[in-house]
Amino acid sequence: MKNLSQWRSFSTFLNKTKTNAKTDLNNPIETSILGNRIKNPILLPHRTMPPAKGQDSDFINVTHSHLIRSEWDKLNRISSGLTPFRIKHILLKTHKDYVVSLKFFKWIELKNSELNTLDVISILLHILTKNRKFKSAESIMRRTLETGTLDLNFPRKVFEALVYSYKMCESSSRVFDALFKTHAHMKKFRNASDCFNWMKEYGFYPTVESCNAYLSALCSLSRSDIVSSFYREMRRCHISPNVYTVNMVIGAYCKADRLDLGVELFKNMEGMGLAPSVVSYNTLISGYCSKGLLSSAVKLKSTMEKDVARPNDATYNTLMYALCKEGKMHEANKLLSEMRSTDVAPTTVTYNTLINGYSEAGNSEMGMRLFEEMSAAGVHTDILTYNAVILGLCKQGKTKKAAYMVKELDRKKLVPNSSTFAALITGQCVRNNPDRAFEIYRSMIRSGCQPNRATFQVLLSAFIKSEDYEGAVQVLKEMMERAIAPDSDALSCVLNGLGKEGVVMDLVKEMKSRHLMPGGITNEASSTL
Numbered sequence: 001m002k003n004l005s006q007w008r009s010f011s012t013f014l015n016k017t018k019t020n021a022k023t024d025l026n027n028p029i030e031t032s033i034l035g036n037r038i039k040n041p042i043l044l045p046h047r048t049m050p051p052a053k054g055q056d057s058d059f060i061n062v063t064h065s066h067l068i069r070s071e072w073d074k075l076n077r078i079s080s081g082l083t084p085f086r087i088k089h090i091l092l093k094t095h096k097d098y099v100v101s102l103k104f105f106k107w108i109e110l111k112n113s114e115l116n117t118l119d120v121i122s123i124l125l126h127i128l129t130k131n132r133k134f135k136s137a138e139s140i141m142r143r144t145l146e147t148g149t150l151d152l153n154f155p156r157k158v159f160e161a162l163v164y165s166y167k168m169c170e171s172s173s174r175v176f177d178a179l180f181k182t183h184a185h186m187k188k189f190r191n192a193s194d195c196f197n198w199m200k201e202y203g204f205y206p207t208v209e210s211c212n213a214y215l216s217a218l219c220s221l222s223r224s225d226i227v228s229s230f231y232r233e234m235r236r237c238h239i240s241p242n243v244y245t246v247n248m249v250i251g252a253y254c255k256a257d258r259l260d261l262g263v264e265l266f267k268n269m270e271g272m273g274l275a276p277s278v279v280s281y282n283t284l285i286s287g288y289c290s291k292g293l294l295s296s297a298v299k300l301k302s303t304m305e306k307d308v309a310r311p312n313d314a315t316y317n318t319l320m321y322a323l324c325k326e327g328k329m330h331e332a333n334k335l336l337s338e339m340r341s342t343d344v345a346p347t348t349v350t351y352n353t354l355i356n357g358y359s360e361a362g363n364s365e366m367g368m369r370l371f372e373e374m375s376a377a378g379v380h381t382d383i384l385t386y387n388a389v390i391l392g393l394c395k396q397g398k399t400k401k402a403a404y405m406v407k408e409l410d411r412k413k414l415v416p417n418s419s420t421f422a423a424l425i426t427g428q429c430v431r432n433n434p435d436r437a438f439e440i441y442r443s444m445i446r447s448g449c450q451p452n453r454a455t456f457q458v459l460l461s462a463f464i465k466s467e468d469y470e471g472a473v474q475v476l477k478e479m480m481e482r483a484i485a486p487d488s489d490a491l492s493c494v495l496n497g498l499g500k501e502g503v504v505m506d507l508v509k510e511m512k513s514r515h516l517m518p519g520g521i522t523n524e525a526s527s528t529l
Contacts, residue, residue: 041203047164052089060089067094067104075107082108084117091123095169098131105140118144122161126169129178137175141182145191155183155191159198173204180206184214189226192217200237208234208242215248227252228261241272247279254287262287278309282318289322297322313339317349324357329366332357346377352384359392367392381412387419394427402427418449425455429462434471437462441478453484460490469497473507480514488518 052060059081066074067090087108094101105124108115121144128137141158148154162175176199183192192214199205206214211234218227231249234241241249246269253262266284269276281304288297297319304311316339323332332354339346351374358367371389374381386405393402402424409416421444428437437459444451456479463472472494479486486494498504511517 042201044166044202045164046167048168049085049088049092052086056086056089060086060093064090064093067100068097072107079111082111082115084115084120087115087120088123091120091127092169095123095127095130098127098133101127102133102136118157118161119165122158122165123169125162125178126165126171126175129175130169130172132174134174134178134181137178138182138185141179142186145182145186145188155188155194156198159195163202174207176202176204177206177210181210181213184210184217187217187221189214189218189223193230196233205237205239208239208245211239212242212244212248215245215252219248219252222255224252224256228256228258241274243269243274243277243280246272246274247277247283250280250287251283254283254290259287259291259293276307276309278304278312278315281307281309282312282314285315286318289318292322292326294319294322294326311342311344313344313347313350316344317347317353320350320353320357324353324360327357327361329354329357329361329363346374346379348374348380348382348385351379352382352388355385355392356388359388359395362392362395364389364392364396364398383409383414383417383420386412386414387417387423390420391423391426394423395430397427397430399424399427399431416447416449418444418451418455421447421449422451422455422458426458429458432462432466434459434462434466434468438471438474451478451482456484457487457490460486460494464490464493464497467497469494473498473503476507476511480511480516483514483516485516485518491518 051057059078063075063078063082063086066072066078087104090104091101094104101124105116105120108120121140125137125140128134128140144158145155148157151157159176159179162171162179165171166175176195180192180195180199183189183195196206211230215227215230218224218230227249231241231245234245246265250262250265253259253265262284266276266280269280281300285297285300288294288300301311301315301319304315316335320332320335323329323335336346336350336354339350351370355367355370355374358364358370367389371381371385374385386409390402390405393399393405406416406420406424409420421440424440425437425444428434428440441451441455441459456475460472460475460479463469463475476486476491476494495504495508498507508517
């Protein structure tokens with residue numbers, strides 16, 4: 001404090017805050033005392049605007065009069081006299097009517113957007129957030145921030161403009177909360193983090209809803225490391241998480257291979273005054289399944305059934321997927337029966353998971369049975385459904401039935417994708433028709449679909465099995481064009497089977513030049529280069 005009188009005034013204020021039953025949590029000093037968040041927050045500056053005099057005063061009064069009467073024709077005639085100084089005074093006169101303020105701002109945007117300076121925008125943002133019009137405020141914030149993307153200091157300038165106009169507008173902390181949330185929605189994580197820290201300096205803290213928006217944006221980009229560190233910062237700042245917060249953090253722990261921390265947080269929910277939701281259970285069940293801990297996942301589902309959180313389709317789908325991945329189709333099918341008995345309707349994902357599981361297991365009959373059951377029940381079939389059925393048929397060499405299912409795609413207005421073609425290629429390879437498989441591959445390329453390494457490996461193996469090494473060379477060249485290296489064993493078979501030294505030398509030379517030669521090749525042609 002600069003002098004004794006200021007100190008006494010400040011001390012009196014502190015004493016009042018301790019005895020006053022009704023507290024203002026938007027006040028940064030009081031928040032720091034009651035929440036024990038920050039010991040010495042920066043006091044907000046009390047900046048004022050020079051009063052309007054003379055012609056400025058007359059223009060402001062006339063414009064304000066026309067504005068509140070919606071006399072836009074008259075406003076248009078005097079619009080040339082607008083300046084940022086006059087606009088700010090007019091907005092302050094209309095601050096109690098956010099509708100008028102926003103209309104005035106938008107009208108200026110059409111007339112001359114350069115008049116809406118950062119100081120003008122900050123006043124409007126205070127007006128909107130004070131009236132809890134957060135969507136409008138965040139929309140303007142987003143557009144404002146986008147105009148300054150080339151200026152690395154622009155986010156700080158926006159924050160400071162709000163700080164300097166805060167007291168003048170008799171604002172609330174929600175204006176900073178809205179700014180933090182806007183950075184989060186824009187996925188500008190560095191700016192959001194900076195904004196959070198700047199808010200703390202003044203004793204302001206975002207709401208848990210805005211923190212959740214930030215966490216959600218981080219989760220969408222798989223930034224689990226930042227999720228956990230930000231959650232710890234929330235706890236240090238006494239921002240009470242809700243169930244949505246905890247669910248996202250548990251999911252982040254599971255994706256970061258820290259299932260132990262996810263389990264610990266789940267167990268601590270009750271102590272935090274939070275009841276685990278269905279999503280809480282499903283997130284942890286998914287975490288167990290991803291680690292191959294199926295018994296723990298099933299046990300958690302049993303605990304869930306005893307709790308108020310009843311298993312839903314996502315619970316069953318997650319467990320089914322894990323069981324199918326391990327080839328435990330009987331157990332997966334039992335879950336389908338359990339779903340029906342507990343009135344949980346199987347979804348497209350449910351059937352797709354099971355059909356794909358049976359197809360991978362080589363049981364196309366069961367896959368077809370589920371497909372027919374799915375159609376009869378009126379459950380929507382998509383391209384994934386058809387791909388799973390087609391794959392099951394092709395793995396057993398039933399290419400005619402698979403071709404019939406492909407024709408069905410047109411009737412369903414579904415477009416074949418890379419997986420569709422890969423399944424058909426597999427079918428022809430199973431039937432020892434590598435030439436026909438290569439024709440399908442050509443159709444795949446013409447349709448704009450891209451083959452993956454597994455598709456090439458199936459093709460290459462089929463040509464090797466038929467001892468058609470010239471065909472195998474064609475596949476290798478296609479692989480080289482897409483910078484995909486072949487398996488060393490398959491390549492060795494091709495090199496040894498060619499017999500023509502010139503072809504071998506050219507092939508090896510080209511693969512080496514493209515850095516696609518796998519290790520472990522012992523062919524003499526390779527070793528001589």
